[in-house]
Amino acid sequence: MYQLLQRWHVKNSQTEYCNNMEKGNLSRREFMKQSMIISAGLPIATSLQSWMPPAGVSLQWLGNKVPNLSMGATWGVPWPQGAVKQSNAFVLESKGQNVNLQSWPLAYWPDGSLKWSAHAIGANQGLTEQLVLKTGTNTRSSGAVEVKENADHFLIDNGVVQCTVQKNGAPLIPAISKNGKVVATKGILVLEVQNAAEAATIHDHYESQVTEMIVEQSGPVRAVVKISGHHVNAAKRHLLPFIVRLYFYEGSEAIRMLHTIIYDGDENKDFISGIGIRFSVPLEGETYNRHIRFTGEKEGVFAEAVKGLTGLRRDPGEAARKAQIEGKTVSDVSAIKDKLQYIPDFGDYTLFQPTPDAFEIQKRTKEGYGWIQSAYGRRASGTAYVGTPGGGLAFGIRNFWQSHPAQLDIRNAHTSEANVTMWLWAPKANPMDLRFYHDGMGQDTFEKQREGLDITYEDYEPGFGTPMGVARTSEAQIWVLSATPDNTFLSQIAGYIQDPDTITCGTDQWQVAGVFGGIWNQAFNASPTKKKMLAQLDFYFDYYHQQVEERHWYGFWNYGDVMHSYDSDRHVWRYDVGGYAWDNSELSTDLWLWYYYLHSGRKDAFRMAEAMTRHTGEVDVHHIGRFAPLGSRHNVQHWGCSAKQLRIATVANRRFYYYLTADERVGDLMQAEVDAAYTLRSIVPGRKVGQPASDPGGQYAGVSFGTDWGSLAAAWLTEWERHGTPLAKERLLNSMQTIAAQPHGFFTGSAEMELASGKFKPAPTDKISVSHLSAVFGLPEICMELVALIPMPAFEKAWLDYCTLYNATPEEQKAALGKPLGKLNLRQGHARLTAFAARVKKDPLLAARAWEEFLGGEAGIKKMNTKLNALNGPAVLNPVEEATDVSTNAVAQWGLTAMAMLDLAGNAYNE
Template identity: 55%
Template structure:
């Protein structure tokens, strides 16, 4: 069939490139020919991250399909490069307006990462994995065919037991937290600490298929009196796999002044038996691919040598020869060799960890090792097996800690600390006392100097969240050193199968506003190089400026301080970026262009961070996000433009991640909060006037940043559910924006959330903001318009795209007056390019490129101008480009990507950036 032809062409192309050594340059016309079949029923996949060894890890990914080709309920199977078929588990993620499948999710196990795969629409009656879930009155029992887990439905135990081949490897898995009544650095307070455990409120079997089972557990931390810190834990099981993947989300609702989190983690009991010299402890170091590997009772370095066979076996983790074969001088005095039962690896910063050990409580610790960045994997067991446990992004999310306790007893313990109890307690109090900013006027004055929009009571962390990924792996034999290192690396960078980006482009997902990398002309090559340089610059900035930590990892900083040669981490609104001007979108579209694993990892970390930490999930501000600040939640501007679903759609559809799915659904009714938290409440001319009465179904909304987020949330929910009510609200909103006196240039209105209709204003005033189109509105409208038939809105939107950067004369002729004080001209060149693309107007295309290269309120032509700063001017050597800001780079990146996609054929010759 044709789809086989398509794949053979891809394989031929790839093999030809490899054999010739020629750099791969994508050409959009050739790709259209390559994927010319309009009835594609086969979707090629690619390995974003390959396994370094035969892996039992389960894999999940998303695939888009052409409109009208596949009905809901369609079957799918997996095919490898040799034509072999394999059963997979499939479920719908999104639908086209006609009800056909738009996105599907798929899960598989036992895949080999040196093999090409594709998803095929069709039936295949292959072997089904041995995954089985039994739901009993009090527990769920999950059997993957390799491991078995018992999950209680009530109480404070998440995993009652984990076993492999009927051998219990771990028991009594609990969430734990430690709170204290004051910060560690204020010694006047007598600190009282309490230990809490995670109490289960609900256990839900979210998915129970032949390949993949997902169990969602919700609850709070409690000691019987205190109930706080809600959690959401998902446990993932795959047929044939020996792993349990854990996605753990904590929602912060402590009293910032009196409840300080001293420790946060998950612990397990590990049954132990056998001689102490055959019990083993392992930690993994990412730097140099090293391993800390010791026995509880060591047999090396003794005054009396037990012999090479014995020491070699212990060092390798194998069972030593029997006790009777030990030399008498060792055997008779074995009891005098200290047994070290407790071990701790503390990652106190992103650049340093320490390992200590002791014999047992009540005795001193010995320094056992140190390094830079640990991989977050620990092992406790014997030659007959044990438990491997790991925290992904361990050193990046410091302060983290791995503990082994009681390894010399019959029941050892592994503690996976997401927040180490050995560092100062988590202190989320606001960083200043308000400095007298008790009126809107004073707050506006402060904004003018530090760019911080402060308001008493708004800079609270109440309701922010943090999601972590963990892995448990039961093993029946002690893993060899090299194998354990590979397992740890796979926990950190798990093998990932993902839909090929050339296929994604052909399907038009995420809009027609991007294209795969194309360096076919000097002009295009120059822009592609500059896109590459900007990403690599920020990738390096993350590391040089240590943008790491439990609450920070995944975010960028907003603005650079050229005097201090550092980012303005302590200057109000210049601190953390919090998605300002669509940094998330820039990274995701750049990933789609390049399919680079490092781009994906940074975009993934940003999605996890900005969707959780920068958004309030409970409380009076929920579910709005917080504008940029030196604290992620510090700003009083609580806005939809930060929590927008536009920033999460990529990761959800590419990976089918359930937690991000929760975040998308959280935004469907988010606009209701604007009835209480109005973004323009401090503006002059508004703050002094009586405000209309609003309700949860009647809110003030701007047509730009507000409506862009509302449309993104509604579009996503419509796609996911096919809801006709959501669709009608979208249509109503578009129609009533178009019906305004000046269409989109009316700027704002009163939105009725129950119907989606804006009131039609009688005002003839023009209102336009440079921020309207730079928080995802442009990208969402581009996706939305082909799905609905609202010609009047398309006309008014194209008018906005044409006129924003037009001459004052053209604006005046069409609108009756010109637009003044507009900013971000370079970023808006992509709107002009879109208008040129839709109207096929070469003059508009030429104007778009002129706007782009002019660099107005953006970046002038030229590549990254990096200089190294070192010596006493800085704490550590850094590379800096003093002309860059994150706002400018994100908007430049989006403009470059979209201008290339829309009007790349019209790029002026010799327009390279010198």
Template identity: 55%
Template sequence: MQKKLSRRQFMAVSALAATAATSHSRESGNSSSSLTPANPGPGAWFNWLDGDAPKVATGQTWGMPWPRGKHRASTRFSVRDASGSRVAVQTWPIAYWPDGSLKWTAHATSATASLGAGPFEVVPQAAKSPDSSSLSVRETDASIEIDTGVLRCRLRRTGKVFIETIARGDRNVLRDAQLVVLRQDRPETDALGAIARESFDSEIERVTVEQRGPIRAVVKIEGKHASANGRRWLPFVVRLYFYAGSDAVRVIHTFIFDGDEAKDFISGVGLRFAVPMSDVLHDRHVRFAGEGDGVFGEAVRGLTGLRRDPGAAVRAAQIAGTATPAVEAFPPYVAQRLDLIPCFGDWTLLQASADSFSIRKRTAEGHAWLDSDRGRRSSGLGYVGGPSGGVAFGLRNFWQSHPAQLDIRNAVSDAAQVTMWMWAPQAGAMDLRFYHDGLGQDTYEKQLEALEITYEDYEPGFGTAQGVARTSEVMLWALAATPERRRFVELAAALRQPAAFVASPQTLFESDAFGGTFSLPDRSTPKRAVIEERLDWQFDFYAKQQDQHGWYGFWNYGDVMHTYDADRHVWRYDIGGYAWDNSELSTDIWLWLYFMRTGRADVFRFAEAMTRHTGEVDVHHLGRFAPLGSRHNVMHWGCSAKQLRISTVLNRRYYYYLTADERVGDLMREQIEAAQALRAIQPGRKLPGERASKRPPPDADHAWLGFGTDWGSIAGAWLTEWERTGDAKMSNRLLASMRTIGGQPKGFFTGAQRLNLNTGAFDISKESNVSISHLSAAFGLPEVCAELVQLLDVPEFERAWVQYCELFNAPAAEKQRALGGGGDPPNLVQGHSRLTAFAAHRRNDPALAQRAWREFLGGSAGYPATREFESTRIVGPAVLNPVDEAAWVSTNSTAQWGLAAIECLAFAGEGLE
């Protein structure tokens, strides 16, 4: 049944529409964002993320939610704009409700789709047929050929080159694309003697066509990097995206570190290809994007500034990037001396830090570099080519993911070589080693002592980067000629902030696709207005902190810090468990729920970067600890607490369903059997009472799981896979675990039990002790249980979960009466107020709803209602750079406050009156 808006919500949505143009500026980049307009009426509506149609069309993919029972799996869809005009669309299902009806569908439109200003609607009717520019895929044993109607791409199935050619018209503009990695045996800072260096090229192992049109094609390429001496390492996954009518190829590149961080120092990770060059040297052009509208544009052989003037027409053409007049039309005193003008074949843009880039050029190897220009934050777009064609190439989040580098080499030859370095060789080698020597912590007792002083959970051999991954996004444009400067600026903007479609907040809300865990913004009463303002303030504060404290870099971008140090006026970047947050207390979920209710573009991109980071860098994807994540630490992979609560699917599924992103889909599937890792890596292994009795042999068919952070995470993986595929094995595991939790003597308050890894059933405890952890419901358990109660009819599970929700924050006497124990004062009362709100919702109990708001507004272990949400400006000499400080803010409290505010409004809104 379609979810209905209350009168208050309807009025709030109307108010939201009136303020849709309100911009939320951010100091962390050249971006502005606006609230998504309210829907024109009932229906499944979506719009441009940034509110306006993009100037660069590349094709779009997005996800749409549907209310339960609304559409059968066989339903066909079309897209139409507000005027009723229909647009061709490619559709596929990405999730189902338990009754088999569609829960989420993904849709793709071509680059030639006539989509101006939105909003747009997805409607259940046969899609309009694609036009003549529809995409085609042809496979042979040796290659795959994709034709978008504008470009033709030939991919290889074996070898080191995965893109053989990209052609536009009758000319190849790109060929021989491959991956390159540079390795050395020590970092420059440690080198007392010669450094041994070697290079590696991509070696293809498997190529899969995941989609073949007619509008969108996706090709997945897997392999490893290989050297001349036979070493094969650093597994990679590359996906190539093609859209009908598009001149662009989107590349999603992932590599996984499987080396020895004490010996394998990576000094370069890049994508390399050749660009055929046929134009005369003075018609060959190089472009680099700077910050904002800035463009660096020069020719390989410059004709401006010479002692002898070639003429205004020649100079104007070269500056514009168009073909100059024939040499015969040049003045003789210039035409006869062209060979005496130095030609610059090599060019480099290096973004060494988040706030500085430089551009240099030289004539050829063996000669000095000239400093050409410099700036602050490059957009990461380059170009090489001429009037007969060329390639624009860009690395998204260029300055945010520094050090990054764009190289053009041999532009004077018949083929320029381009290397897009995701890790810049000129910046020195990356150092993935742990940051201290262990400080003598060779026993669990010593490690627990250290935890008391630095909050760092150290264990020898656990602070390894083996298995962590990094994903980057690349764009390639096959262009018919050198782009005019204004067009180059538009391409740079499209790289910085790719156009995206997103379902409207109202459509997301009405679908009930996430268990009713959020409502729409409502400022209709003073109390509600304050909460909405504080939700906005919290995100804006973190966005500003990211920029002021430099939460950037190849391995860092997307994460936030955990705790603040008011004495130094910095976040505790160097103190054990207080540094990088690594999803602690559900930061990711807070951001995604906040985005879905507001539609803010800046929130989406902040959360997107976090999803990329926390799903890749904070998780071990191979090796001893796979597929577990690492708790918060100075190093993202440094903590010895390898846990499901960090690698959890619950942090990824929002982005997946909103975008249908295949890489995130891989990450979620990776977690299906993650509980098996707990046989060897027990979260509670250092605690004296849990060491021996709860650690099964490595080949056991069971593992010990807590009902909170452990089971909530694995239940999220099973639920998501079941929704995506309908796999009965996943639903059977879910049902078995839910029934056996409901069958425990104290339900969720039993705390933990032995899980059968094959069936999903827990052993039933023979004890009646009460176990309560303040962290059990802090990592996505409330959100996944809200969905499970909604989806599956398991009365004993619902009773156990609602009991837990009602009693966690209840007075000690009430717990004693209901449970016979568990009377200790609870922690994180404010965060757990959302549990009380859920119990009020399921029991339809106004008194519980009012209690939830007392708990929330009281602010225990969080922010009380009396707290002023404001910051103070700190300037030199107290700090190196001015910062806006709110010393009372912690990320734990912020994430839990945000989740509690959003879910209390959703489940117990009437209790706030």
């Protein structure tokens, strides 16, 4: 039962006050206060000893398996408040030996101490199970990475590879060298566009134009360059803004590329038929010494030469054949020298993955001549190589088949300069068709739209189902090699591109540090019910992980998301039924996966949560245009719903990946949400149900205290702890104070918020409003952090009142609020709010009530069940395993609440 089971047997790793906290003798606030007092009252060295083992913090490779190779790794580590000063340095030891380490801050506690630190090591460093991170003083990082600025470009040198990056104009990357030898040139982005989905009459070509380049890190172990620009055609039209980040690690042969495009075209006229990254590769020598490689499924490799010497009617000799097969120099072809000109040179190759279950490899001699089929396969790992025995370029796309249609091209390998293209959208596939999927069906009024919502759960509104502003981020790598790799090494490269190893902490570190609410992996007494809960947590994750594969939730725009609801009559997820299709983070699917990883430490959970974070933060959010930076509610198309809201774009879903990996792109996404409330003036969330319109240029906007404010609070808290931004802190504290000052606190429901300051206007004294959705999009998790972090008794009381009264009896609600709240939904999911209130109040009766609410299953999952039904043809198209009573809303809320129950009130129930 993985690491969660260990919580029954492992003694709490903290000191006595932490044990008291688990027993209910300390509130969450008292725990944090005592922690701060202990840290503040001792010198930093003593404080560290009281918080951490003297040997430091143990780290591990994700999945607890040391990789065969690593081209560099970056990771984050959380620290308890007051434990690590900003001036502290870090040392990483591997088997007692220091490893070159680059460190930088990711976030700070309110007292200025370090909350999250980021660290990076170079290629093939720390390849051991014994990694220990220690704090130190006056420790200077060392490393070989240097960034030198010139008039029109920067030169990045990591000790092995030298890369020139253009400041503006084109190309992005003029040249890449290894030890002084140029291996690649003319690195550009390419974009192909046509004017119709079928029978297009215009096919237009665009190339990247750099408008801004920023060096975000300059070594000594890791360098990061951010390049922004747009694609431009011959007529100087700009299309699809892009952001490309290049990552360089000390001693690495690889350059990692993080590639983002933002759609700003007209979906009725601009049909994208190709998105690619292209390089030129200089080639020398005879064509029979030029090698082509593609990786297929698992460890499979397709290996050929431009001019093949095997299978001929006349034998060039065993030595020549063997050398060519191994990618080594063929030095003697005298046996067939007078006939070499009759052996064709195959200069063009393509690997095309149109679906998740099939790829093909074709080749031809050159443009203008026919293609011949070379090979077929199922799922290519998406890496290729072109070069000579003296070196060349390997290149690959991460999640290649998962993000189909994808394509790898090698062109002109028979000439002095080959071209290679990593197609993120394959030109051989049909063009993107991003048009809305129906004509509106007459829904031209809010009344008709509500009727449509009533039948298909789709929230439609003309002009809202547009892809304008949605984004897609892809990952790729290029490897600058000194020789043609043997098949084993190329297969390892492909494996690394698909699954780049990283480093992480043990699961107990989240609790030790007090981050993400700080109540993780608490010890609790074993019982039959808790064993079932742990098994059910595993089951739900495993089921969805399996459903991704069985239902083929793959594709360029889809990979990372899951479906919302199931159709047990057709035995399919409701992929074509309005608001029941793609989930788009509904009811905190992202949070469920991330908290499951925090509890379990499972690598497959991390990878699934990572893919979801990439998807939901990019595709499900509008990054430019009238809806930016809001997200789109669940729909048949990710951007199709007219409900553009903060709850989908919420920073609460992104913080985990950022802090665990220091990912700069996710950092951008989070920062973009800091001023998101301004969009609520023109895109009013409740416009269809009577919420009055705001002044688009005004100083106020209507903001709900649930899905809206919870998202804003996550953005402001994260901005404050990341950058210390005074305005973010001011807005957060002002909003907390003015929510607490409302006549009925959180039960007031919403109010007008001053956008600049975050202050809410007082609502009418008789206003009481509550929604079952308020606390299922990250609000409980953020408020748990805020109560622990910020000493504001009035806000704590307001939140505890909400937690206590939401599931209370009508009599208790009436006594506190003047009237009962009526029939409320999602009682089971709100049990974690009751459990939190019980924990802080040290109220055993409230804790018992929380367990009753959770196990009762009202508006949730009433009975834990791990049964699957196997279905085969002809009942279904493909064999599947079906759990008919599973829906993503219910599973996400059940999972979050189950983990919270075990952590917050684990010892309050023993049956």
